[in-house]
Amino acid sequence: MDKIVINGGKRLRGDVKISGSKNAALPILIATLLTDGKCVIDNVPELEDINTVVALLKHLGKKIKKEKNKITITANGKLQTDAPYKLVSKMRASVLVAGPLLARFKKAEIPLPGGCAIGIRPINIHLDGLAKLGAKYFVSGGNVKIFAKKLNGTKIILDFPSVGATENLLMTATIIKGKTVIKNAATEPEITDLANFLVKIGADIKGIGTKTLEINGVKKLKGWPDGYEIIPDRIETGTFIVASSLTLGNINISNAIFEHNESLIEKVKLAGAKILMLNGILRVVGPKKIKPVDAETQVYPGFATDLQPLWMALMSIASGKSVITETIFENRLQAVAEFLKMGADIKIKGNTAIVKGVKNLTGAKVVASDLRAAAALILAGLSAKGKTEITGLEYLDRGYENIVRKLEKLGADIKRVIDN
Numbered sequence: 001m002d003k004i005v006i007n008g009g010k011r012l013r014g015d016v017k018i019s020g021s022k023n024a025a026l027p028i029l030i031a032t033l034l035t036d037g038k039c040v041i042d043n044v045p046e047l048e049d050i051n052t053v054v055a056l057l058k059h060l061g062k063k064i065k066k067e068k069n070k071i072t073i074t075a076n077g078k079l080q081t082d083a084p085y086k087l088v089s090k091m092r093a094s095v096l097v098a099g100p101l102l103a104r105f106k107k108a109e110i111p112l113p114g115g116c117a118i119g120i121r122p123i124n125i126h127l128d129g130l131a132k133l134g135a136k137y138f139v140s141g142g143n144v145k146i147f148a149k150k151l152n153g154t155k156i157i158l159d160f161p162s163v164g165a166t167e168n169l170l171m172t173a174t175i176i177k178g179k180t181v182i183k184n185a186a187t188e189p190e191i192t193d194l195a196n197f198l199v200k201i202g203a204d205i206k207g208i209g210t211k212t213l214e215i216n217g218v219k220k221l222k223g224w225p226d227g228y229e230i231i232p233d234r235i236e237t238g239t240f241i242v243a244s245s246l247t248l249g250n251i252n253i254s255n256a257i258f259e260h261n262e263s264l265i266e267k268v269k270l271a272g273a274k275i276l277m278l279n280g281i282l283r284v285v286g287p288k289k290i291k292p293v294d295a296e297t298q299v300y301p302g303f304a305t306d307l308q309p310l311w312m313a314l315m316s317i318a319s320g321k322s323v324i325t326e327t328i329f330e331n332r333l334q335a336v337a338e339f340l341k342m343g344a345d346i347k348i349k350g351n352t353a354i355v356k357g358v359k360n361l362t363g364a365k366v367v368a369s370d371l372r373a374a375a376a377l378i379l380a381g382l383s384a385k386g387k388t389e390i391t392g393l394e395y396l397d398r399g400y401e402n403i404v405r406k407l408e409k410l411g412a413d414i415k416r417v418i419d420n
């Protein structure tokens with residue numbers, strides 16, 4: 001079992017460049033199922049989740065060339081309409097193939113999805129939306145079979161602005177007959193990136209970036225061989241913002257979009273960090289004393305659920321008590337047990353964590369239970385006294401490109417020990 005070993009207490013200093021967004025790259029790669037045209041996608045991070053989606057697209061019949069951060073997708077004969085359990089169970093975002101396959105071939109079959117172990121994560125909003133467009137579905141043997149005689153655009157009001165459901169329905173609507181209006185749509189920047197890509201390949205979408213998306217179905221989408229550049233990863237940006245704040249660091253973050261992290265930036269400023277945006281570089285100077293600041297997760301542009309465990313790492317060494325409330329995923333407070341091993345003082349009540357800051361955390365052997373928990377434990381380890389060993393790295397590999405190397409370059413005493 002690989003592990004990350006950190007000797008804590010080093011201030012982070014220097015420059016770091018943010019990679020392309022995982023959560024934008026996944027749906028954009030999947031959106032290429034909507035066309036037989038050649039698509040070139042740039043700034044794709046090299047991650048396990050990307051490997052999974054590449055394997056999935058290959059299974060479905062696409063030809064893929066991967067050169068570092070550039071992926072070229074071309075048609076390779078007829079596409080399959082069934083997604084294999086082996087791949088879907090690894091990554092929840094695989095469910096996004098359902099919409100494009102249904103739109104093109106009037107049928108799709110997907111196993112109920114997997115992904116990070118952070119709650120039940122059903123797909124009812126995806127399926128209800130597809131049903132409104134004319135699809136029928138049933139669950140059998142752990143698979144969802146979706147089919148339609150005819151699909152027609154209509155008005156869909158989402159029960160909740162689910163990111164994945166918005167993406168699935170948006171993709172479906174691009175090539176079905178008529179006008180689809182998605183109300184209460186999620187407005188995360190990754191959805192805007194997907195919509196911008198879809199427009200490049202010929203889709204007719206209005207209201208991009210707002211809670212109402214209006215899509216006029218077109219007959220056919222084309223390719224985009226010129227190279228579509230994925231936006232920077234705002235969660236990785238947030239991770240480095242918190243890392244600098246927590247180690248009393250001074251780092252310059254390039255390739256970050258300030259507006260995508262505004263709610264976090266407001267909070268780190270309240271906690272005492274200094275944030276400057278100069279010539280496109282985001283500088284984060286950590287506070288001498290971290291002030292306690294409450295946080296409640298919300299859909300975008302609110303405080304991101306993916307940043308919640310990282311915020312907890314920061315608050316665990318703040319100079320007082322803070323309250324952190326998780327409203328998006330019922331099970332995303334599971335990093336707490338590991339923080340406790342490191343000397344944190346945190347109590348859970350329902351979906352709320354009451355965090356009493358301690359003077360310092362102490363190194364311990366901890367296990368990551370999901371992607372963002374893994375990052376949060378790394379940050380806790382960076383600030384802790386002594387040695388921290390983190391296992392459960394398969395989650396980390398799904399979502400952070402070169403995080404160990406990037407932190408090392410910033411002066412952290414961190415290494416990955418490979419278990420052969």
Ligand code: UD1
Nearest residue numbers: 023093121122123124125126162163164165305306328329
């Ligand atoms: C995406 C992100 C994930 C992020 C999350 C919320 C990707 C690949 N993943 O996940 O990193 O944490 O958005 O910002 O982009 N729900 C239902 N029924 C559904 C769909 C969702 O009840 O059909 C619930 C989920 O269980 C969860 C909440 O809605 O409690 C949010 O889920 P959703 O916005 O769909 O997140 P994902 O797209 O899975």
